[in-house]
Amino acid sequence: MRALIMMFISILVFSCKNEKQNTTGQEKVESKTDCHPAGGRSQILTSLDTTSNQSIATQKNDILISKEINTSNSSYTDTPDGMVLIPSGQFMMGAKGNLALRREYPRHPVKVDSFYMDSHEVTNAEFRAFVEATGYVTIAERPIDWEELKKQVPPGTPKPPEEALRPGSLVFTPPLQQVTDLSNYFQWWQWTNYTDWKHPDGPDSSIEGKDNHPVVHIAYADALAYAKWAGKRLPTEAEWEYAANGTLDDPIYPWGNKDVNALPYECNFYQGRFPNTNTGEDGYVTTAPVGSFAANGYGLFDMGGNVWEITADNFDEEYYSMLSTTAANINPKGSDRSYYSANPYAKFTVIKGGSFLCNDSYCASYRVSAKMPLETDSAMNHVGFRCVADISK
Template identity: 40%
Template sequence: MSLLWWLVVVLDLIFAETLCPMSSSDDKEGTSCGCSSLKRDHTKYETSESRPAPMQTPVEGPRAQTGQTSQMVFLQGGEFTMGTDEPVFVADGEAPARRVFLDGFYIDVHEASNAEFQKFVESTGYKTEAETFGDSFVLDSAISEATKSGITQAVAAAPWWLPVKGADWRHPEGPDSNIDDRMDHPVVHVSWNDALAFCKWMKKRLPTEAEWEYACRGGLENRLFPWGNKWNPKGEVRANIWEGEFPSKNTAEDGFIGTAPVTVFHTSKFGLKNMIGNVWEWTNDWWTTQHSNKGVMVDPKGPPQGTDKVKKGGSFMCHKNYCYRYRCAARSQNTPDTTAYNVGVRCASDTLPSDSVLVGNYTAGHKKGNKG
């Protein structure tokens, strides 16, 4: 048998790990929305030296002056409890609770919007990985029948996820969709590599997982959500998640079937919007489920190498009975080139970029006045 024949067989096996023929079955993947099953390539790259390079080199040149500013808050840092001793998903590495000390940092008030990402693309000519690969993962119920008719495969572990040709940040549900009336919604279908390139262009960076969780907790210790443990205190809807029966029906009691504008819903004690729900947010850390709770860790940045990157916050596709990952301690992972309908980005920084506006300075949940 020829070498070419064996190569075709191996590639077919790799591809089959992710995709399978479409089925009408409503079988569910336990208590997961299947987000972590979305991988473009199941070939593992074990070190930072051997992993695939980004499709494009992140933009390093001067940022074009767009006349558009981003809002950031300064979090003064300090010591807090990261993780939990009461994990919902043990395999995700939510435990143990551990003490962490962070230096101060800046973080965006909200997720990057379509309008902000469009400025980046217009200024740089950047092409996302979804555009380069030619497809991305979209929720079955969000796709038009015309687009769906041409799809023959689904994600094996989560058949409500379909690989849609022509789905990208400009066309979230496929080639017959657009973002014309969603410019204030979070950009989606961005890979970790895309998120890194965007943040670098903004003269920012991706937050570490520890920074992200500190920001999410808003100065509260051992609480589930940025505001406490009660989901809708006094009946107030504070985040965008899936309501109804997943994945067949979203009753949209929060007002949104899919993503919501980046500035709606609850403002945390740290002045931040949508830290949970709406879209998953990439962090800079490589994925690991092994954490030490010995002593106090200072500015942890995760392992030096890995195969997947950590994402936090959950999304509009999360439901308590199905993917209860819209908690501050919850976490998930994907390969750096994975793109999907419910994954976006929020940037952080060590210093305040010249065209960003500081709107708050916080420590332990209390505003202290602006810091230049």
């Protein structure tokens, strides 16, 4: 599964590949290459060679036993601390212009009821409070069960090295050599043992001094567990996209139609030559503290860039084609199935918003309509989440 994660991560970052926009407000894609390989961590793990340059740590972390997670009501009468009110409304969901990724088509009308949304992505400090209260252990901190992993790869796939089945996650590692073939994401994604939310860049790294950065290396189950403990839930894809529009009328980006490369920068994204050199001209090479860039019209920070955000919906690349393009689709909750043709064995959820690795030359997924599949048991250092809550009636 984590091997799939690696492959999937590549896909994730690669699906953004060559989705370019111009300053006229018309979206344009110059490549029809999908950003996902056939799998996520499962594909990565089952392709690992312990003699390769993939990082395989040898230290061992203690695995805690999770306590029972408290349940609480996700409906509130008054706006909870740290959240903002998103008023009800209707919008056109999906891509406009000459986008090549069919998953964003066709555009369709959606109506959503009002709800509360976290003003920023869940931070390291907030996630630490959850872990300290519950003893929760994230997916990346757990050893990998080969019997479960086998279900997510083609029959007959050989078992990966035992070292690779230790706890770990995927880490973006810029290659030393110049990259000319951007379709081979194995050149910059590495499966790294003992990498998790507390050690985001490898086993020897830490989050000291990064309490206000978004928590990363979060899998779908981890986000669900936190949301339940916090008395909230994950947003639907429709809620997330509607909120990302802010108070603007059908913008390309959460901040409007201003080109992402124009100064001053509106989000944390990749400047320079991907994947070798991130110049960090926006002030950040990896994650930025939440709220480092201006909020959108609803008061939401980092709805574009910084980290991908997990939603509650299954990823189904044909889902939009099943929806009405004339009558409003009211509070859609996503497809009943998970369907991603590049990897029919694993289950995927929708992620939104792009990350610090998005770049117009490779991945321009800081667009409001952009979406990617995330293998549900995969985690990586550019994926996080935020929560929503219902309004009591």
